[in-house]
Amino acid sequence: xxxxxxxxxxxxxxxxxxxxLDPEISRLPDCLAGSDDPIFEFNRRIIDATHEYTVxxxxxxxxxxxxxxxxxAALDKTVRYINRLDxxxxxxxxxxxxxxxxxxxxxARAVFGEMPFDAVTVAPYMGEDSxxxxxxxxxxxxxxxxxxxxxxxxxxQYHTDKGQRLFERVLTVxxxxxxxxxxxxxVGATRAEMLADIRRIVPDHFLLVPGVGxxxxxxEEVARYGMNSQCGLLVNSSRGIIYADSSENFDxxxxxxxxxxxxxxxxxxxxxxxx
Amino acid sequence: xxxxxxxxxxxxxxxxxxxxLDPEISRLPDCLAGSDDPIFEFNRRIIDATHEYTVxxxxxxxxxxxxxxxxxAALDKTVRYINRLDxxxxxxxxxxxxxxxxxxxxxARAVFGEMPFDAVTVAPYMGEDSxxxxxxxxxxxxxxxxxxxxxxxxxxQYHTDKGQRLFERVLTVxxxxxxxxxxxxxVGATRAEMLADIRRIVPDHFLLVPGVGxxxxxxEEVARYGMNSQCGLLVNSSRGIIYADSSENFDxxxxxxxxxxxxxxxxxxxxxxxx
Numbered sequence: 387x388x389x390x391x392x393x394x395x396x397x398x399x400x401x402x403x404x405x406x407l408d409p410e411i412s413r414l415p416d417c418l419a420g421s422d423d424p425i426f427e428f429n430r431r432i433i434d435a436t437h438e439y440t441v442x443x444x445x446x447x448x449x450x451x452x453x454x455x456x457x458x459a460a461l462d463k464t465v466r467y468i469n470r471l472d473x474x475x476x477x478x479x480x481x482x483x484x485x486x487x488x489x490x491x492x493x494a495r496a497v498f499g500e501m502p503f504d505a506v507t508v509a510p511y512m513g514e515d516s517x518x519x520x521x522x523x524x525x526x527x528x529x530x531x532x533x534x535x536x537x538x539x540x541x542x543q544y545h546t547d548k549g550q551r552l553f554e555r556v557l558t559v560x561x562x563x564x565x566x567x568x569x570x571x572x573v574g575a576t577r578a579e580m581l582a583d584i585r586r587i588v589p590d591h592f593l594l595v596p597g598v599g600x601x602x603x604x605x606e607e608v609a610r611y612g613m614n615s616q617c618g619l620l621v622n623s624s625r626g627i628i629y630a631d632s633s634e635n636f637d638x639x640x641x642x643x644x645x646x647x648x649x650x651x652x653x654x655x656x657x658x659x660x661x
Numbered sequence: 662x663x664x665x666x667x668x669x670x671x672x673x674x675x676x677x678x679x680x681x682l683d684p685e686i687s688r689l690p691d692c693l694a695g696s697d698d699p700i701f702e703f704n705r706r707i708i709d710a711t712h713e714y715t716v717x718x719x720x721x722x723x724x725x726x727x728x729x730x731x732x733x734a735a736l737d738k739t740v741r742y743i744n745r746l747d748x749x750x751x752x753x754x755x756x757x758x759x760x761x762x763x764x765x766x767x768x769a770r771a772v773f774g775e776m777p778f779d780a781v782t783v784a785p786y787m788g789e790d791s792x793x794x795x796x797x798x799x800x801x802x803x804x805x806x807x808x809x810x811x812x813x814x815x816x817x818q819y820h821t822d823k824g825q826r827l828f829e830r831v832l833t834v835x836x837x838x839x840x841x842x843x844x845x846x847x848v849g850a851t852r853a854e855m856l857a858d859i860r861r862i863v864p865d866h867f868l869l870v871p872g873v874g875x876x877x878x879x880x881e882e883v884a885r886y887g888m889n890s891q892c893g894l895l896v897n898s899s900r901g902i903i904y905a906d907s908s909e910n911f912d913x914x915x916x917x918x919x920x921x922x923x924x925x926x927x928x929x930x931x932x933x934x935x936x
Binding site: 446462512513516535541547 | 683685721723724726727728729730733734737755757758759760761762764765767768770771774775776784785786787788789790791792806809810811812813814815816817818820821822827830831834
């Protein structure tokens with residue numbers, strides 16, 4: 387997908403919501419205990435209930451890998467299910483990959499060749515040749531970690547060389563490697579006040595923003611400081627939606643939570659784009 | 662394994678060699694074309710031919726993930742094969758993982774719970790909570806990227822705050838999170854001259870050193886600048902050993918290449934430890 391196509395989906399659904407599909411067996415509703423494939427079944431019901439309100443899904447690979455081959459098979463089924471439902475939904479492999487060039491090439495093949503993802507999250511520590519192999523698949527994206535939402539972000543991301551913090555250097559240097567049609571950045575909602583600084587460096591790139599909800603970030607602030615002329619935001623919520631309820635009706639409650647976020651997003655979009 | 666147990670294996674085998682198991686279908690010897698599981702078969706024959714000369718193996722996950730579920734099954738079989746052959750061989754999941762705390766916990770479960778790895782490589786960008794979940798499995802290790810062997814290492818790893826380069830900050834800060842019995846660092850052999858600086862910060866930690874061979878690093882320099890009182894080095898070679906030959910005798914040629922490296926290592930060990 388191009389950035390324009392993502393923007394069009396955002397306007398159409400009046401939403402820039404991304405739902406994180408992070409299934410933990412111990413947190414799944416009891417009603418799924420008898421299922422042959424509880425992880426896929428959980429995802430399928432969450433997707434059915436939320437897809438009307440979302441423009442993107444983001445399965446985090448850790449949750450699938452931790453259940454071995456059965457987990458990875460459930461991931462594969464999940465991605466194909468979303469694709470069959472609506473090819474305009476943007477699907478992000480949240481895998482935080484990155485290795486020397488010839489190895490990153492194999493990771494790119496895994497997420498874009500073996501599996502039909504639209505994008506993959508990438509850790510920037512190893513620099514250019516660790517990222518560029520993900521940019522050679524037409525229509526697919528690399529989403530580089532810039533400023534993350536966790537406590538540990540303070541350890542290295544603010545390391546400052548001649549007034550430039552590391553996350554600012556990552557934004558400045560890496561934007562030369564790709565375009566606004568194949569590079570996005572992760573910026574945590576828990577650092578919403580930094581979005582203004584970040585927009586000065588990457589005014590036109592899409593940002594993937596985790597940390598709203600369970601991690602405490604404010605959607606209103608993210609919209610205020612982060613929106614650009616194509617919206618430029620995908621705001622992720624995982625636990626706040628998928629684990630909102632653990633009864634038999636977990637899916638309709640998840641759908642309600644997604645709709646609430648969509649409705650708030652629609653206000654900010656209306657404000658900015660008069661839609 | 663403890664660092665002392667690794668050191669004892671090094672003295673016993675007079676080797677600090679780690680063999681990287683990075684199978685690419687397109688580079689496998691033709692004689693494996695008819696095999697039901699060419700990736701595992703390739704690994705098995707490489708392991709049989711080299712284990713006498715090596716103290717560690719390091720499969721890089723990218724190569725397995727790029728072949729989907731069959732690739733991951735071959736990885737799982739490979740690790741269990743090494744374990745059955747000799748439980749004293751140190752097995753490294755070269756996966757360069759790292760995510761927010763509750764997610765890294767799932768990655769740790771994948772490599773230490775689902776699969777019997779001794780260690781996993783970890784990217785430091787997201788800081789403390791992204792690394793510590795890997796340190797809570799007794800006898801298992803996190804190996805943090807400090808200074809990598811690739812060209813892209815120049816992009817961010819030398820970012821300098823008050824005289825401290827980023828890789829030095831990673832070493833300084835992260836060593837507080839664990840011990841010399843559960844934390845190692847990746848330092849590329851292509852930057853061997855930096856090993857003296859690095860040993861001033863982490864005199865006692867083991868270092869995993871890729872980049873000897875195909876990437877151009879010198880084993881002699883690595884030994885000179887990097888060895889400590891427990892050897893403190895695991896030097897990796899992948900392509901220089903596993904793709905040394907593509908005939909039917911690929912395994913015995915790989916064994917020869919491993920033995921050559923072991924013999925050179927034995928000289929440096931003899932020099933230092935009078936063994």
